Amino acid sequence: MNQAKQLVSEQRTFFYTGQTKNVEYRIRALQQLRVGIEKYQQRILDALRADLNKSEAEGYGSEIRIVLGELDFALEHLEEWATPKSVPTAAAIPDGVSTIYAEPYGVALIIAPWNYPFQLAFGPLIGAIAAGNCAVIKPSELTPTVSHLINDLIQDVFPREYIAVMEGEVETSTELLNEHFDYIFFTGSTGVGRIVMKAAAKHLTPVTLELGGKSPVIVHKDADLKLTAQRIVRGKYLNAGQTCVAPDYLFVHEQVHDALIALIQEEIQDKFGNDVMKNSDFPHIVNARNFDRVSRFLEDGKALIGGRSERDQLLIEPTVLGDVDWSSAIMQEEIFGPILPVMTYQDLNPVLDEIVRRPKPLALYLFTEDEQLQEQVLNQVSFGGGCINDTLSHMTSHYLPFGGVGESGMGSYHGQQSFDVFSHHKSIMKRSE
Structure with a gap:
């Protein structure tokens, strides 16, 4: 036996x-x-x-x-x-x-x-x-x-x-x-x-x-951008992005894109220091195989923030990647690492249509004070659970089933x-x- x-x-x-x-x-x-x-x-x-x-x-x-x-x-x-x-x-x-x-x-x-x-x-x-x-x-x-x-x-x-x-x-x-x-x-x-x-x-x-799956973050033009940046950074780069409910990609209204990216960069520096590669407390990728898989995504666009990696340390710094679209390789599988691809929108409806056509995400995060928009997203998109004006916090509540x-x-x-x-x-x- x-x-x-x-x-x-x-x-x-x-x-x-x-x-x-x-x-x-x-x-x-x-x-x-x-x-x-x-x-x-x-x-x-x-x-x-x-x-x-x-x-x-x-x-x-x-x-x-x-x-x-x-x-x-x-x-x-x-x-x-x-x-x-x-x-x-x-x-x-x-x-x-x-x-x-x-x-x-x-x-x-x-x-x-x-x-x-x-x-x-x-x-x-x-x-x-x-x-x-x-x-x-x-x-x-x-x-x-x-x-x-x-x-x-x-x-x-x-x-x-x-x-x-x-x-x-x-x-x-x-x-x-x-x-x-x-x-x-x-x-x-x-x-x-x-x-x-x-x-x-x-x-x-x-x-x-x-x-798991690809959990989207949507930032509308009326969002509190400083608070949004803080909560995206916390949610994305906790455990170096190796979190099943981590924000996997970001859609931001084109009117606030540049301002949000600048605030995300400030927040990364505040949280992890000016040079994350020298931060002894930043988690590393679990092994070389996963490092190689995640680091390849760095080639899929332009690093707006970060972009460096060190294989010997299994370390990839917090990165925001621009110049990506739905067809990019990074958008075809869950990232499970500290890389956040960002895209912009004028009209949210086509974005929601694309999300709905793909496998249902484990989480979705929406930053807006527009209650009508909140209801539209919640009613239109099927996903496991999520937050409005926050990331990750839904999974910490004893009163909210997680799945x-x-x-x-x-x-x-x-x-x-x-x-x-x-x-x-x-x-x-x-x-x-």
Whole structure:
């Protein structure tokens, strides 16, 4: 019996004992996880620095703090979420009582990516535990220091028959996907998402796919340009652009293009210094293969800001690229790096038509005070989620489900939705004899 098969068998046996269905058991597990994260906090930060060159401030703010926030929210609300919900009964059944019970699926597989390797492993895990499941985590092999850290932390906190980690390369993921899990939660590229969904189909296993895509930013002529520049820079260059909801390309009204570019340049200098290539805290590209892929995009237009790269350091400076159009190579795939192509418009309608014709983006960001324009964009364009007059902040709210649509994903999580996504909602009608 291979390792994956043995592990799934052990976890399914433990799940059938019914211990994880006890709400107090789940609460204790989440409390233990929180203690473990606090114990390993410095090691987490050191691992993020080693694999991605994230500063302690960025590592804590974009990974640990978000996970702790999700943990605390789940601990606060778990008893309420797990309580059976009474709902109205149809008038045709006057003696009926209707109730919805949330029950765990069983053994869940969580496949985590490399770009936020701690947050995107433990965020789904919180939902799996809160809902009463056992879980196997497969961390990304592209961030090996974080992967080892996750394994050590989980082994320290939980027995393997409850929560476990399987490290390894692509072969390990394939081995795991060959097993019959009760739920699969995958975060990663659209291409690999198709592979995961195909594997899940063999066992009719339900899946959540958190994918990506080309997320547009639209800046109208009435936007507060200084604030817009600040929020675009923060959203685009966090983690060197290696963020699934990072602004992928920018459309700005031609009347404010030059002013916005100048303010973006000022904001980059304020945030990262006059020479980002000498900034020891700016994250690097995860590996040489991704560096080569992203750096090729620098040839697709004219660098209005930045444009330098250093392969030995896996470093690409924050760049804004002009002289691009819909046919440019940089507009054909998700960038996942610190390069922002910019185009202008006079009439927004053709831009929206082009966006709608392409795969549905994971996020969309619109900067305008025009409420009619806001409603037009929200009604016309399908996308996972987003912000008006901001970037990224929608994914930090416990009250907003986070996920994609179409090629950008399937299903959503965060807050109560993390509990719901790992739960089967069983409908029961009770009648008197």
